[in-house]
Structure formats: structure tokens, C-alpha cells
Amino acid sequence: MSEHVAGGLATETEILATAEAWRKAGRGVALATVTETWGSAPRPVGSHLVIDGEGNFLGSVSGGCVEGAVVTEAIDVIASGVPKLLEFGVADETAWRVGLSCGGRIAVHVVPVN
């Protein structure tokens, strides 16, 4: 049998499998999920980001715009065990245009994996 494979990675599958594997390995883990978007958000509702207690992460909730902030909040969630609902938006439209291309708003729910 000859088989030729190419194409994109099943990232959502990898992210969720990683969350499970990290937790099973004894790491503190949080799962962040985009629950709402307004305007031209870069990642769709349902996108995931997995974070461990050290700030390692895999996945994407915004294509890079707010991942840093989500990781920081997720470390809190892992420590406290309490979920958080975060919102990110356009505070300063000019700064946003210069620094970030998305120009939308997103809500991100962060839950600990116990």
C-alpha cells in the first residue's frame, strides 16, 4: 500500500489531548475557550487554549492578540480553582489598529481541569 498524506494539523484534537495528558502527568491545567465574539474576531467561538501552572500553553484564542493575558489569568485559575470569564476588547482604537489587526472583542471562559 502506498499512502501520501499532506494537509493541516488537527489542532483542536491536539489541544484537548494535551490538556488531558498534562493533567494525567500531574501538572496544574486550565482550559480557555472563546465563548463569544463581536466584530471581526480572529478565532471563532469554541477555539481552545490549554495552559499549565508554569505558563506553558498550546492552542489559540485570538491568533496572538491576548494569549499573554489569558495565560496570566489561567495561572490564577489553576491556583485558586475558580473559573473566570474574561472579556477583551478595543480600549483604544488607534492603538489597537497599530498593534493588533483583529479589531474585535472576545469573551474567554477559563476553567481549571481537576
Next chain:
Amino acid sequence: MDLALLSTLNRHRAAREAVALVTDLASGAARLVTPESLAGDPAAEAVAEAFRTGKSSTATAGDGDVFVDVHVPPVRLIVIGAVHISQALAEMARLVELDCTLIDPREAFATPERFPNVRLIAEWPDVALPPLRPDRYTAFVALTHDPKIDDPALTIALKAGCFYIGALGSRKTHARRLERLAAAGFSEGELARIRAPIGLDIGAVSPAEIAVSILAEIIGTQRQRRRG
């Protein structure tokens, strides 16, 4: 979220089974809902809608807001026959995000040169198909005209309940095919699921046009099912 819940979610995904993770946005409490366990769930309406559309969303259910994170298997396309139509079909399938696999035991046809960027299996369908586990999220197309290749493949696709099954061939060719499959034990109702002549009737002539008509028929079947 419980680790056990996450493990179960991953098991459903790996088995290509539809499942929704429903999370209470205030408390963080989460549960899994499947199409089978839908009835009686407080968020049943929103979850049913999510299964239909394949889109996750926030919904109000009972006392508060829940997030319905729906996991529907990606739709696949399995094509029997590395023929001219398949070359166009495989390219167009990529554009509409159908995960395409081509099967043809004739190694002269099934070459990476003729089919770049496509998963290609140079094997007989009865060997190549079962490991792919075709299911109701799979569209199946038989294009070789050769009963030795198409018939065993159609048999597997019918038993697997693929949501779309199409077979190339004239009305005459198809009538003979139906006779053979009926003799193999399929009922009239089961055989009525095979779309033949294949593709929407748009008067397609060239291989690429026939590929358009097949793809349009697949998309129509997929979206109508989700609307239903």
C-alpha cells in the same frame, strides 16, 4: 472541569461521535451531552441546534448562561477511483474543507504525481476502506465504472450509513449495478440511497464540471440534513 469528563470528550472525538460539552458560565460546572442523551437536558434546545449547525455558542438555559461547546466530526470524502474527475474533485474538496481520501488499486492511476496533496491509497477497497471507518459523517463517491472495484466499496459504504453515496454510470450501468447489489442482499430502500446518475443535473460535460455537480450534491445533502 473534571479530568474524567475531558477524557470522555476526547474518546468521543477519537471515535468520531458527536458530543457537546455544556458548561455553566457562573459555576464552571460541566456535563457532556450526546444526541442520544439530549432529551431532558435543561439546554436541550440549544444543544440540538448546535448539533445541527456544528457551531458552538452561549445560550440561556434554566437559571443562567451556559456555553455549548459542540464537537461534530469533520466531514470526510472518500473517493473510489483515481480518475480524471477525481483530480478536479480532490482539489475542489480542499476548498470546501472536506477531508478527502482517494482509493484505487490500479497503481498506474493512483500516483502522487497525478494527485499532489491528497491522501492516496493504492489498494482494493475491501482492504483500504475498513480501517478508515466510514460513518454517517462521510461522503462516499464511486467513480471507476468497474464493478470489481466499485461494488465491494458501495457495499461497505451502504452498511456504514454514509450520509452521501454516489456512483458514476449511466442509467443502464446503474440498473445492472442495482441488480447485482440486490442479489447480494440489499433492499430497495437501501439501494435508493445511492445517487445515480451522480451529481446535480446541471448538464455537466467536462470532468471538472462533473466534479462541481458531485460536490454541489454532497454539500446540499450535508446542509439539508443539518437543517432538518
